[in-house]
Amino acid sequence: MKMEDLQHQQMGYDRAATMFAPDGHILQVEYAEKTIRLGSASVGIVYENGVLIISDRRQKDVLVDSNSANKINEIDEHIICVSAGINSDARVLIERARLLSQQHRITYDSAPNTESIVREVADIKQQFTQYGGARPFGVSMMFAGINGEPVLYTTDITGNYLKYNANAIGENDEQIKKLLREKYRNGMNRIEAIKLALDIFREIQKENFSIDRFDAGILEKGTLLKISGAELERV
Amino acid sequence: MKMEDLQHQQMGYDRAATMFAPDGHILQVEYAEKTIRLGSASVGIVYENGVLIISDRRQKDVLVDSNSANKINEIDEHIICVSAGINSDARVLIERARLLSQQHRITYDSAPNTESIVREVADIKQQFTQYGGARPFGVSMMFAGINGEPVLYTTDITGNYLKYNANAIGENDEQIKKLLREKYRNGMNRIEAIKLALDIFREIQKENFSIDRFDAGILEKGTLLKISGAELERV
Amino acid sequence: MKMEDLQHQQMGYDRAATMFAPDGHILQVEYAEKTIRLGSASVGIVYENGVLIISDRRQKDVLVDSNSANKINEIDEHIICVSAGINSDARVLIERARLLSQQHRITYDSAPNTESIVREVADIKQQFTQYGGARPFGVSMMFAGINGEPVLYTTDITGNYLKYNANAIGENDEQIKKLLREKYRNGMNRIEAIKLALDIFREIQKENFSIDRFDAGILEKGTLLKISGAELERV
Amino acid sequence: MKMEDLQHQQMGYDRAATMFAPDGHILQVEYAEKTIRLGSASVGIVYENGVLIISDRRQKDVLVDSNSANKINEIDEHIICVSAGINSDARVLIERARLLSQQHRITYDSAPNTESIVREVADIKQQFTQYGGARPFGVSMMFAGINGEPVLYTTDITGNYLKYNANAIGENDEQIKKLLREKYRNGMNRIEAIKLALDIFREIQKENFSIDRFDAGILEKGTLLKISGAELERV
Amino acid sequence: MKMEDLQHQQMGYDRAATMFAPDGHILQVEYAEKTIRLGSASVGIVYENGVLIISDRRQKDVLVDSNSANKINEIDEHIICVSAGINSDARVLIERARLLSQQHRITYDSAPNTESIVREVADIKQQFTQYGGARPFGVSMMFAGINGEPVLYTTDITGNYLKYNANAIGENDEQIKKLLREKYRNGMNRIEAIKLALDIFREIQKENFSIDRFDAGILEKGTLLKISGAELERV
């Protein structure tokens, strides 16, 4: 810990999401980001004619129903989402995203644009970093969607979001992104994209790597494919 | 207690459910989890054609009406629930679950899905860990239900929930779960499931074990059976 | 005082009903329970064909109107209630219980179930231990009622309630309960029940015991009898 | 000051009416009671066919209008009220009592029962000791009324109230009550009751006693008599 | 400063108007009273057939419009008011009093009673000493009115008010009141009353006394006379 951080703690600048520290940081938001690094990792990749998310569920607990442990959530038939951080916070935002998506279909009789769903979720997150009386949502979220072209978005704790070609959230995200920057290239096909994600996990997890730990959501025009474990190597 | 925990206490990161500690934890939620470990244990098991919960009421007080001490609550004719932690907190959530179930029956003229009841209760719990002005619900809950197939869910303090094959809440939950992982297998019948639960309690409680301490709720298609004490060995 | 309690006080975990201490306790609720032990005691007993509450009004103040000092309150013609703790808090909850009872009679044209009145009072109590901006109700309450069969309920500060065969609230409640456990038996008649209660008070109060200190409320099918002092020995 | 009190102060248990101290007391309420002892005393006595309040206005200030210094307030033609503590707090509650009384007359076309007026005032007081965001009313009140029979009530800071044969509020209330307990007897006539009150004031105030300091409100069936000073000795 | 006061400050009993100190005082109210003593003084006197207020505007600032510095405010044609303390607080209450007065005239087509206007202003003041979230009004107010007979009222910070024959507010109020007690007598005529007020100011201000500093409001049946400076000696 840096000397400056310690001083800021002793002065109490880190006790409320509504307070700036003297250097302009909002420390409660920075603390909440630590929570995200405690969650297992997910990787998203846009490829030639689709977009996929591969997510690590960590070790398998025989007591837990295996579908229940799958972290890849369907928002609409053309949008999926994965999160890192506090699971119940994520569920609340995912339920909201589903509701927004259904409302759009009812109102306009068409599939909602992925970015407008992402923006609404991100706006909720922003409010919880600015208004008092509640804590920020302790969750980072990655959305994959198909609206004509495949798209991938990530929102952080503050409610900022960007569009990505490929990205990672959760533990070791910086290492994974470093490897993605080296190895990602436009125009990969689906098999290459899956292989890239699994190779990166294999490189980082080393002896802990096991194909059983992984679930994937794969979106291509008009289809959503959800597969897990050994199936991933058979696509 | 770890040095880091002590520092976090001295800095006051643990005074509100709306505050993150520098390492990303919400300490009020972690404290509330201690309350759950103070409550007596319950075990839930999904078996071949049903699901059961066996719950420890601890020692018998001659002054207390014996039905009143039974911790297994009926939410609907096909859903039961047991809790560990603050009893009055649990009652409030159970009353809510019953109301949601009745509303569903009135609105749709059909039995509600167990998971949707669980999710609504879990959403309430999540809110109490994020918004200020109230404390989190100090209670963990286990729901068993039959919707076509038998299901078992557990919600924690944060409002996270998962679907289980078998699980335990309350004191010694980690030990019980360890034994469940070893001994549970899919496709047990009802008698085997009851025996498994009682054997685990016998192994953990040792000389304090007494069949009089236990109540069971047993759900099979179209029937809910509530039995207690010696009856459990006669099923 | 235990070392741990002292540390919790110094850390401020006991300043709000909405805060958990590191060991999972809500200290404001535990402090409020001390208030209850400061109140004079009452004993409730279910007997063969009725239920009674005998309540200690302590010493007689010639300046106070004797009816006004009687702590046994009529909620409805078939429900009575006694409390220990802060008298004005109790009165507010008793007024609420009366109102609920009247509303039930008006809505359904029948006598309300005792337990549903108890549950509504208990739900109010629970809320005041969870939401900020107010303190918990500093009162324990014992309700006796006749709905077909005689029933006895006790609610604590947290809003938890149980159904009892016999119970005590107020000062020396643990000692009284110990004696009740030894001496209570099912199927006593009215005279035996009164004698049991007075014998226990005599044993505990020793030279301070005086029959003038006691009021009783006795519920049997269709009748409520309120008697005091020497009359108690003439029933 | 007791050592324990000092510790409670240093720990801050006495900073909010919504906080219990470790021994179960609400210290803000106890502090507010000190305010009451700072107010001048009033004595109330129920006699054979009436009830009276005699109130000390302390020394006479030539600048103050003499009616304005009279502390005996008329709530309705058959209810009077006197207070000790913060005068403006008392006025607010007295105005409320008057309004409730008028509303009763308009709604039911009959004189309100004294106790129901007292209870409504007491309920307001109770709320201010339980909810945050305001301080308790710093006032004790004595109500005398005639509803068929003469009645006398006193409410304390917490909103508790009792019915009395005779009572005192304000400075030296304990001493006055001790003398009342010795000298009060049922069935006194009006002259004896006035004499009793003045004799007690004379005994306590000694050389400071002066008949000019006192105002009286005397209620008998159908009449309210307000007299002051030397008139009191001519009734 | 007394030792006890210092301790109360260090313990923080003086930080909120909603908090009682251990001796029963509300310290924020007592501090606000200091503000009143910082304001310049006004004297009110009821005389034979009228009532007047004479007010000190202190030294004359050539830049300030002389009407604007006159502290005597007209509430209605038969009620005037002067204040000491925070000027903007006073203005808000004076505007309220004017509005209440106009509303009365519109509703009842008659001049409002002076006391009912005073009571409504005093009730507002009381609320600001009891509820949190705002500070008390830092102002003492003196109202003179003619309702049949001439009347004079003074309200303090707490919202208490009394009716006076003569009174003073603002700096040196205690000294002025001492002189008023010595020299005031009932049945003075207008000239004697003005002379009394000016003589008292002369005695207290000594070499700083100047007739130019004073404004007067003089109410007699059906007339309000506002005069200033040397005119005062020519009435």
Place this chain on the structure above:
Amino acid sequence: MKMEDLQHQQMGYDRAATMFAPDGHILQVEYAEKTIRLGSASVGIVYENGVLIISDRRQKDVLVDSNSANKINEIDEHIICVSAGINSDARVLIERARLLSQQHRITYDSAPNTESIVREVADIKQQFTQYGGARPFGVSMMFAGINGEPVLYTTDITGNYLKYNANAIGENDEQIKKLLREKYRNGMNRIEAIKLALDIFREIQKENFSIDRFDAGILEKGTLLKISGAELERV
């Protein structure tokens, strides 16, 4: 800094606008007044048949649009306003004043009285010094208007306002007012008034004085003239 001020800071009396210090001051209001002295100065003068405000915009920034730097705001065609302190606070109040003015014109079809606009702005300011949950408006404002006769008002932080013949706000206001008291006389004409203001600025700013720094708003019956810089010497 005075010893007493330092003690008040250490005791925390200066942390909220809703708190009085032991000497009766509201320190947050006094701190906000410092902000006003940080703003550049403006002078207002009532003359024979008009009123003018001359305002210092300090040094000219070539990047800033010159109209945008002009601090003299038009509220209505017959009312102008200038402020010192926090510019955005001032803008909010100026927008409010404009709205009030327009509403008056729409409702009554006539020009609003300058004082009623000033009073409404001042009432808003007062509220922000009394209620919690917001800080006071950190701005002093000077209003010039023509309603039949020319008028000049100044409101301070607390919401107090007075009518002036001439006045100054902003840096060095006390020095400017001292010079105004020496040199101002009733009945000056427009040229004399402009000269007086510029002479005073010249005397205070010495070598920093430059005619380019100044803007003026000049109100005479039916006309508003806004001029800047060298034009000021050619009027």
Place this chain on the structure above:
Amino acid sequence: MKMEDLQHQQMGYDRAATMFAPDGHILQVEYAEKTIRLGSASVGIVYENGVLIISDRRQKDVLVDSNSANKINEIDEHIICVSAGINSDARVLIERARLLSQQHRITYDSAPNTESIVREVADIKQQFTQYGGARPFGVSMMFAGINGEPVLYTTDITGNYLKYNANAIGENDEQIKKLLREKYRNGMNRIEAIKLALDIFREIQKENFSIDRFDAGILEKGTLLKISGAELERV
């Protein structure tokens, strides 16, 4: 850090946006301004027949979609906006500006005035520096628009805004403004304006300068041109 700043921190004057420090500053606002200096810089320039903003996106991340990294936002077809500070805060205000612009078009069937959009955004910002319960928006914004003539506005954290000929926000803003003051002249054409902005960035960023880092928004009558990178040198 200055000694005085340190003292203000230790005294806690910097913990809430609603608190003034003893020298009249609002420290939370000053801390938030640090956040702005952490953002990458943008330069705005009004030229002969248009206005442009050139914005630095810093280094290019291959994982991020290049449109998504472009910081120049379209509010309406004739208004663009760029920000420095917290990105999600900026997005919320930009969404609001777009909504206001659309509402204007729907209500009045014409393009909104740039300044009225800027003022509404600035008013929102001001409120968040005055009211409690939320933190200020940590963002500075620059708006360029064409309403007849080209205009450029900048709003700071407090909600103050000015109209500029040229300006900069974000890191090194003071250095950039210094260079703009030296080199900017009225009546430049588009090519000169782009060159001026890029030359200044080149001078400040030195070896880190790369044309790939920059995006531009160029508004001329009826057209909005958005270009990036090398294109900028080909305009």
